[in-house]
Amino acid sequence: MTQQGVRWTAEQVLALAPDAASRKAGSKLGAAGPWSEAGSSDEGTVWGLCKGSGSKPYQTVIDVADSTGPAYKCSCPSRKFPCKHALGLLLLWAGEDGSVPRAQAPDWAEQWTAGRRGRAEARRTTTGGASGDASGDPEAARRRAERRAERITAGATELEQRLADLLRGGLASAEQAGYGLWEETAARMVDAQAPGLAARVRELGAIPGSGPGWPVRLLEECALLHLLDQGWLRREHLPEGLAATVRSRVGLPGSADGPPVRDRWLVLAQYDTADARLTTRRIWLYGAGSGRTALLLSYGAAGRAPELTLPVGLAFEAEVASYPGAGQLRAALGERFTAPAPAEIRPPGVPPAEAAARYGDALRDDPWLDAIPVTLARVVPVPDGDSWQLCDADGDLALPLSPSACSRPGLWRLIALSGGGPVTVFGECGHRGFTPLTAWPEGVGGAVGLC
Secondary structure, three states: OOOOOOOOOHHHHHOOOOOHHHHHHHHHOOOOOOEEEEEEOOOOEEEEEEOOOOOOOEEEEEEOOOOOOOEEEEOOOOOOOOOHHHHHHHHHHHOOOOOOOEOOOOHHHHHHHHHHHHHHHHHHHHHHHHHHHOOOOHHHHHHHHHHHHHHHHHHHHHHHHHHHHHHHHOOHHHHHHOHHHHHHHHHHHHHOOOHHHHHHHHHHHOOOOOOOOHHHHHHHHHHHHHHHHHHHHOHHHOOHHHHHHHHHHHOOOOOOOOOOEEEEEEEEEEEEEEOOOEEEEEEEEEEOOOOOEEEEEEEEEOOOOOOOOOOOOEEEEEEEEEOOOOOOOEEEEEEEOOOOEEOOOOOOOEOHHHHHHHHHHHHHHOOOOOEEEEEEEEEEEEEEOOEEEEEEOOOOOEEEEOHHHHOOOHHHHHHHHHOOOOEEEEEEEEOOEEEEEEEEEOOOOOOEEOO
């Protein structure tokens, strides 16, 4: 059962929006005008009828007590999840101005909620009973794994030769060759069943001619790719943790086989990245009891939002299991015991100097790591020429913001929240700088998403 006594904030609702257009459209529907027969129940169901362009209003119902995050159903034709009507209804509910009173759910809302909760319970029951019967033939699995390893080894060997040819011919030749050379090499890595190598090769193809200093950046990335190749070719000689990291970076799938950790997990941040084939959702969690930070990954086909949704600033009790690899923070969400609900939890922060030191330490375990999650305590956003930095309010050091962070609207939300004073900021700290994802004001105040 959701904690109905404390409703979400508008910021937590808007963090669910699949894109900026949905956020803007949903905000316009967050007023009582277009809604009728809206209500909410103690069981965590919110419903309402929204006037649209047709003669019949859209029926919108939301299950905010679902342990995987809110679930939605709307009779509108939108393919976005949540649609603007669901966002608008949640904003209206979060306002607590009496527009969404406690009531008995209508039949159409009650039937949907009962049906989906029943199906979820049936899936949990059948999954628990069938998991031991689907192990398959271990000998056949071993042979498949050996064949794939042989293909990856052949691909890594070929890639080493191509990198050597590039260096012999000089980096200037990379700009003249164009992107076709890199795409063809990436395709060879896909054939070798090494998607991790393919992705890194495609990233190399975008560097030549990308601006001042591109030869240095290309050489750095080639060195990291060479290191990953050599790590795979000599994986038998690596410590098990680092060998697991190499397998993951090459693109071999792994399973979350670490012991499950039960805790009350705070949702620190949620954001999506997309390419032509896939939308990837990253959700950062902080365990209030364990002090651990964990990363959940969820995927959706191109153009569709991933299924897992956890609004920033909410907390829930659940089990989380880690994936293998030295210093890896990726985890799988296991059994959930409570629905996400508002919480006053905040992660402890560190000064900028310690954040940079932590990233340096993490590179020993994973040299290919772009960034680590870290919370900065008492920092002030300050302009730095054409860019920005987060300055230690109690010292003389600062972290520069990453170029991507400086181009996002979230930067201005952070500046407004600070008002020239110190704030607590969670984000990703790496070689490109610090990317702020969530912030808290000094003293009392909820999380503000910056993604």
